[in-house]
Amino acid sequence: MAYSNKVLDHYNNPRNVGSLDKNDPNVGTGMVGAPECGDVMKLQVKVNPETGVIEDAKFKTFGCGSAIASSSLATEWLHGKTVDQALEIKNTDIVNELSLPPVKIHCSVLAEDAIKAAINDYKKKSATKSEAVASSRV
Amino acid sequence: MKLPIYMDNHATTPVDPRVFEAMKPYFMETFGNAASRNHSFGWQAEEAVEKSRKQIADLIGANPKEIVFTSGATESNNLALKGVAEMYAEKGNHIITAATEHKAVLDTCKRLEKRGIRVTYLPVQTNGLVDLQMLQDAITDKTILISVMYANNEIGVLQPIAEIGKLAKSKGVLLHTDATQAVGKVPVNVIKDNIDLASLSAHKMYGPKGVGALYVRRKSPRVQITAQMDGGGHERGMRSGTLNVPGIVGLGEACALCHAGMPEESKRLAYLRDKLRGKLEKELDEVYVNGTTEHRLPNNLNISFAYVEGESLLMGINDIAVSSGSACTSATLEPSYVLKALGAGDDLAHSSIRFGLGRFNTEEEVDYVAAKVIDVVKKLRELSPLYEMAKEGIDLAKVQWTAH
Numbered sequence: 001m002a003y004s005n006k007v008l009d010h011y012n013n014p015r016n017v018g019s020l021d022k023n024d025p026n027v028g029t030g031m032v033g034a035p036e037c038g039d040v041m042k043l044q045v046k047v048n049p050e051t052g053v054i055e056d057a058k059f060k061t062f063g064c065g066s067a068i069a070s071s072s073l074a075t076e077w078l079h080g081k082t083v084d085q086a087l088e089i090k091n092t093d094i095v096n097e098l099s100l101p102p103v104k105i106h107c108s109v110l111a112e113d114a115i116k117a118a119i120n121d122y123k124k125k126s127a128t129k130s131e132a133v134a135s136s137r138v
Numbered sequence: 139m140k141l142p143i144y145m146d147n148h149a150t151t152p153v154d155p156r157v158f159e160a161m162k163p164y165f166m167e168t169f170g171n172a173a174s175r176n177h178s179f180g181w182q183a184e185e186a187v188e189k190s191r192k193q194i195a196d197l198i199g200a201n202p203k204e205i206v207f208t209s210g211a212t213e214s215n216n217l218a219l220k221g222v223a224e225m226y227a228e229k230g231n232h233i234i235t236a237a238t239e240h241k242a243v244l245d246t247c248k249r250l251e252k253r254g255i256r257v258t259y260l261p262v263q264t265n266g267l268v269d270l271q272m273l274q275d276a277i278t279d280k281t282i283l284i285s286v287m288y289a290n291n292e293i294g295v296l297q298p299i300a301e302i303g304k305l306a307k308s309k310g311v312l313l314h315t316d317a318t319q320a321v322g323k324v325p326v327n328v329i330k331d332n333i334d335l336a337s338l339s340a341h342k343m344y345g346p347k348g349v350g351a352l353y354v355r356r357k358s359p360r361v362q363i364t365a366q367m368d369g370g371g372h373e374r375g376m377r378s379g380t381l382n383v384p385g386i387v388g389l390g391e392a393c394a395l396c397h398a399g400m401p402e403e404s405k406r407l408a409y410l411r412d413k414l415r416g417k418l419e420k421e422l423d424e425v426y427v428n429g430t431t432e433h434r435l436p437n438n439l440n441i442s443f444a445y446v447e448g449e450s451l452l453m454g455i456n457d458i459a460v461s462s463g464s465a466c467t468s469a470t471l472e473p474s475y476v477l478k479a480l481g482a483g484d485d486l487a488h489s490s491i492r493f494g495l496g497r498f499n500t501e502e503e504v505d506y507v508a509a510k511v512i513d514v515v516k517k518l519r520e521l522s523p524l525y526e527m528a529k530e531g532i533d534l535a536k537v538q539w540t541a542h
Contacts, residue, residue, distance in 0.1 A: 003453070008453075011450070011453055011454075014521060017520065017521055019526065031523065031540075032540050033539065033540065034539035034540065035484070035485035035488070035524060035534060035539065036483065036484035036485050036488075036539075037465075037484075038447055038464060038465050038466060038473065038484075038485075038488040039447070040523055040524055040539070041523070042523035042526075060521055060522060060523035060526060061521060061522070061523065062445060062446070062447055062521075062522045062523060062524045062525075063447050063450065064447055064449040064450050064453075064464070064466040065449060065450050065453040067447075067450075068450060068521065103471065113540075
């Protein structure tokens, strides 16, 4: 299979590889996929609780080159976006940017799912945090 | 050393220059039809074909009259299975084969099932080998044929064909073996192994593509098969079609070269293969060889690098031609059914690489390949959430994954 130059670039120089502290209340973690399916993506965002802006995003991916490129690209796009803007990222945006062939569309779907999972995890955390603050005031 | 390095010799092999030289005159000078009986063009072509028949027979311990030329091992497998099923339909309707066979056998069996043949697909043990007791238990009075491959094309394991042959003979059942990967690499002897039909192909042993043969036993028992193509009745009525004389000459020469060089070459290949394996295992943790290392082709190394996906690994070693059992590298998006049959788990199938060493690989190439693979696996593990979790002591089997 021939890879697009952008996929090759992300594969050779993946952006934002790494892990954030998943116990940090401002960090949302999304883990999607399964080893037996051949793809697992872990995507994390660190959100400024005052502004709702994503200040940091990291990923680690087990998967083919297109899966690695999709998640690497996702972290690049997440930087500086608000959590609501992040939820607007669609898998088709990733397909277009990386020129993914039809057999690799599932990689972009997985990346979109990973973004959503990470943001939802952050939202859940901040909700329980504000609940905790509210109940401590009573 | 020249890049890219070809290390996918189970897929195909380059034609040996000596084979090519032997073939050359049969395109434009000695171009006759081997079936032409009334002029020298035909006689010369026939003589070349008969020489090849003998070269093949010598390599596998057969009589030249027992060699039927085909277009390759896929056709040989089709002809053997369908030909026997049709010819022996009155005797029985049951065939036994194994789950790890090549698609040319498995899909032929599926076709036969539609025609009313009953097929038993034996599972294999975790080492890739057929369980002889299980095979024996599967035989019924309706069983006409056992078809088990000599060497597996993915994991290179050698099935206990001599034992299977003995068992088949004692039960009065025919034994077919797809010996495509084995012939020319390890000693195959149709007499010692009690083989009744054997498929082989030229392009797996430094011969040309598009030519192969089926060995069909003539004595004790005399095996008969129904032809699957109608035509001029070539090859003693078993396979019609004008013979591919240059291809057949190439196949014969390839067999002769393999025959002459086998003891030394298999030692050399085993040394290179073991060196490659040793280096990978020394520098990387959690690498697993798939299939038994005890009964194995000398040139095969099928190995899984845990927590690294096969296609991404291939991408990183793009100046080395190998193949992977990963779903992403297959047309069906399913991981290797052979590795799945070993019960190793789909995750290890996705992480597998098949190295197939060959006559033209050098030690320098092996050193380069080892270094490159180690480098890329380390890099991809830094990127792998699974590796990170495993290092944290998380049991990946117990994680609730979101399958998609």
